Amino acid sequence: MFRAAVKGVFANKMRLTLTALAIVIGVAFVASSFVFTDTISARFDALLETTATGVDVFVRPAPPETGDTFQNTEFGSIPEETLDTVLAAPGVRIAEGGVAGFAQLVDKQGDAIGGQGPPTLGYSWSVESSMSPVGIKDGNGRGPEVAGEVAIDANSATKNDLAVGDTITVLTIGAPEEFEIVGIASFGESDSLAGATLAMFELREAQRLFDLEGQFSAISVAAEPGVTPEELAANIATTTNGDIEVVTAEQSNEEQSDAISEGLGFLNTALLAFAAVAVFVGAFIISNTFRIIVAQRTKELALFRAVGATGRQVTWLVILEALIVGLIGSIIGIGVGVLLAMGLAALMNAAGFNMPEGPLTVLPRTVIVGMAVGLIVTMVSALLPARKAARVPPVAAMNEEAARTPRRSLQVRAIWGTIILALGLVALFMGLFGSTDQDLWYVGIGSLVFFVGISVLAPLAASPIAAVIGWPLPRLFGVAGRLAQDNTMRKPRRTASTASALMIGIALVVFVAVFGASIKSSIAESVTDTLPADFTAQSTNFAIGVGPTFTEEVSALPEIGDLSGLKLGNASVEGEDTALVAVDPTTVESVTNFEVSDGAYEALGATNGILVAETLMEDKGWVVGDSISIVFPQDPGGAIEIVGTVNSADFGNYVISETTYAIGFSNPTDFFVFANRADGVDLEVARAAIDGVADAYPNVKVQNKSELIAETEAQIDQMLALFTGLLLLAIIIAVLGITNTLALSIIERTREIGLLRAVGMVQRQVRRMIRWEAVIIALFGAIMGVGVGLFLGWAVVRALADQGLGSFAIPVSQIVVLVLLAAVAGVIAAIYPSWKASRMNVLAAIAYE
Amino acid sequence: MLETMPSSDIAARIRNGTKIYGQGDAEIHALDGISADFQRGYFTAIMGPSGSGKSTLLHTLAGLDDLTSGEVYIGETGLGTLKDRDLTILRREKVGFVFQAFNLIPTLNAKENILLPLSIAGAKPDPEWFDQVVEAVGLSDRLDHRPSELSGGQQQRVAAARALVSKPEIVFADEPSGNLDSVASGELLDFMRRAVREFDQTIVIVTHDPVAASYADRIVFLDDGDIVDEMVDPTPGSILDQMKHLGA
Secondary structure, eight states, rough: HHHHHHHHHHHHHHHHHHHHHHHHHHHHHHHHHHHHHHHHHHHHHHHHHHTTOOEEEEEEOOSSSSOOOOTOOOOOOEEHHHHHHHSSSTTTEEEEEOOOEEEEETTTTSSSOOOOOSEEEEEOOOOOOOSSEEEEEEEEEOOSTTTTTEEEHHHHHHHTTTTTTTTEEEEOOOSEEEEEEEEEEEEEEBSTTBBBEEEEEOOOHHHTTTTTTTSEEEEEEEOTTTTOHHHHEEEEEEEEOOOOEEEEHHHHHHHHHHHHHHHHHHHHHHHHHHHHHHHHHHHHHHHHHHHHHHHHHHHHHHHHTTTTOOOHHHHHHHHHHHHHHHHHHHHHHHHHHHHHHHHHHHHHHHTOOOOOOOOOOOOOHHHHHHHHHHHHHHHHHHHHHHHHHHHHOOOTTHHHHSOOOOOOOOHHHHHHHHHHHHHHHHHHHHHHHSSSSTTTHHHHHHHHHHHHHHHHHHHHHOOOOOOHHTTHHHHHHHHHHHHHHHHHSSSSSHHHHHHHHHHHHHHHHHHHHHHHHHHHHHHHHHHHHOOOEEEEEESSSSTOOBBBHHHHHHHOOTTTTEEEEEEEEEEETTTEEEEEEHHHHHHHHOOOOOBBBBTTHHHHHHHOOOEHHHHHHHHHHHOTTTTEEEEEEEEEEEEEEEEEEEEESSSSSEEEEEHHHHHHHHOBBBBBEEEEEEETHHHHHHHHHHHHHHHTTTTEEEEEHHHHHHHHHHHHHHHHHHHHHHHHHHHHHHHHHHHHHHHHHHHHTHHHHHHHHTOOOOOOHHHHHHHHHHHHHHHHHHHHHHHHHHHHHEEEEEGGGGTTTTOOOOOHHHHHHHHHHHHHHHHHHHHHHHHHHHHHOOHHHHHHO | OOTTGGGGGEEEEEEEEEEEEEEEEEEEEEEEEEEEEEETOOOOEEEETTTSSSSHHHHHHHSSSSOEEEEEEEEESSSOOOHHHHHHHHHHHHHHEOOOOOOOOTSOOHHHHHHHHHHHHHHHOOHHHHHHHHHHHHHHGTTTGGGGGGGHHHHHHHHHHHHHHHSSEEEEESSSTSSHHHHHHHHHHHHHHHHHHOOOOOOOEESSSSHHHHHHHHHHHETTTTTEEESSSOOOHHHHHHHHHHHH
């Protein structure tokens, strides 16, 4: 049996290649996700080890009670006096305090360096070089010693042509200032720490710049010989008190490593989600391929039965073949996955995230999961065709008629399809509109089952839809067009399952497009409705907002009238980590139109209470006047009173006043600054005035309403492009599926094509016939996909209606382009099969066996 | 004698046709320097034992296969120099085919199958001629049936009608009655003979069945890739005698 299976697999190399390719792509995606994240993780760990310093223990502020996941801007601090206490602790050899903060470099052209990717960090320069991870090599200058001096990282220096002696502008939360570069620093042998830009100042200067006078961000401690880090940490912990934490360097490294892993875990999950789509689509192709193979080899399988093989053995024969194909595909897939991971790493480097150097990490887990996915998916996909193979009666070897297995009635299919579809819909809607804890799982599994249901029902629609799509063909291309149309209609099941793979890919792309269009339209609407301000200022740096000095300068302009800032922060409300919005209750109404309950802003200003979104109030059963618990990063908080409500479509879920914010958060920057021109001032004049201020702040951008909308849309488009790009892989697999089905169909129709050639069909007409058959299948898949994608998009947008997704929009032109692309994909899919068909040896095709 | 015959009376001819398959020890001379003429308005049968080259002869005459050396003419056109496209168009316009099995496109009905060569060419059928052919094969009431709804004999008659509908120079049939019972076989061959007699068509069939061959005006006996004998106005009995004589 095994030998027969091996021979069966290698008998048709093209079929093997195409089927295996579907597996390769899915497995490669899975493997690359793991290899990529493992590699980065391992390289960072290695980097952390090599940059290990003489530090044994860190003394730092107790961590905020809330995980600060939204913005890494909440740097805590400890009083300088703590250093004296630490130094007094037994076993301390050296201790040095330092500060960290936000600092962004400005290049010679006056543009801010970085900010859209790796962090832009500022530190105080460590005089105890034995405890510092950064160092300055000979010839690269020295560390900053007095105010007005800065040392920058070597990577930033090289990339921006900066050298010792140059004057550089550095942006902090205060006003931009100029410094002289006195040193170019590296991390051991590395020029860069994952692409982060670094500016290091003398301690007092740094404290001033980061608004941390009299404070340290952390104290590094080295132990006396013979004292272990643990002992040292314990000694320090007993002698100090207050909101501080003492950890060993090892613990600190582990935390950093864990933080990196956690961040990568998200990336891994996202990549694996796309891998799952690729695998799911691949499963359709594999299943379809094996179904066709079984149908074509009926006689051969019957011969096996006739010479004594049991039905079970025939089933195993098919499954073994699947296993062999799966094995080959998985092995190649893992190899391709490793290459893909290397490509991803190169891409990240190109995007400015300098990956530490190091080998690729291929863990056994990666190989095991990759192989398991490839093998299981192939085997499961081949299971139904394999069972069907067992039902081939031995007599089919001799008798053509007996070879035709009875078709199950369409009613049965319709019933099953409807049941599956309904189950998928129920799960989907439970996830979207129900209140389960596992929303995402319900939506994911629901969509999956929904897709299966559609594909079960698709054969019922295949003939009528193909008839409609193919209608112009006979009129345009005569008999070649007519036959193309007929061929798609004669095996509706095959046409449908081939198209189903494409349907899934297209449906997901359409879904993403609809979702994106709806977000864009909602944002445009809410910006127009709720943000009537003439100008909006935002920071171009992901990590930090607009500093207070900018806001003050703009506010002082005579051309500018009303002005109000909006801050964002993360806090823990009722034990849940959540985002807060902070506004100035006295001015917010002059530049925004957010819907709040009567007197909400007045109450907010008077009581330091909190406003809560109406929908959340309903969900939680809160009423105005209730107190809820809150913990801020910089303050233990306590109970806070709900003093009003906001419409969540416009705002976040919670709103506090700036005064309350100042207690709970250290980051003084605004996420948005809204400003109106003063009465009687021209827009252009006001714009020129505000731009005049912004010129000195290269990381602040000022936009009018339409610019704000356009930019937000452009950002969404970027995200959409990324998603669509990844989903394109699923479409590529689906196109491979069309190629595979057609190539197999052509083998089946050898005689027919031979006959057509004999009675006078030229090669071009044969190619045209196959090509249009592919186009009809592709369009059928595309039309189903558009329908399903629109439906899913509509359902999700409706489900998120109370979370700010107010309008449902259909990106018509995008969808039309997509359908046209599907048709082109059909043409591409047909290149090989049509070439093969047209080159068929007429004589061999018509020869009677 | 062959050289003096006016070529316009010849629908197809082969000159010094040699066809070699394989190489070295495995070399097989399927046709071995054969020359033959097929006269217009005649029904010719090619007979011979298995491996005698009769199918190869038919295929090379019909432009489905090429010769290793020698030349084939359909009417005045030599096939040797034709490219695939021209050869295909020549088959479409000048040659009709009936194969032993699988003659029809399953998705097309009888009428569409009959008109297939014309549809491929994008040409309009001659309605009178079409009716005449359909009438003669007795398929007038079966025209909208799919091949799966027709009997084997009916299917072969549809194929014969298709072969004739474009008024070709010559029709080639490879064991056209090979899969049919004697009644259906008789009907088909009878139609072929009528097509030659009444409509002045030219048909060449390959067969090993003396009864089928007896419908022909002339029989060409082949062995080892060359003509070994000919017979005019045969009967099944005379054919059998001749076959025995040839040791086939």
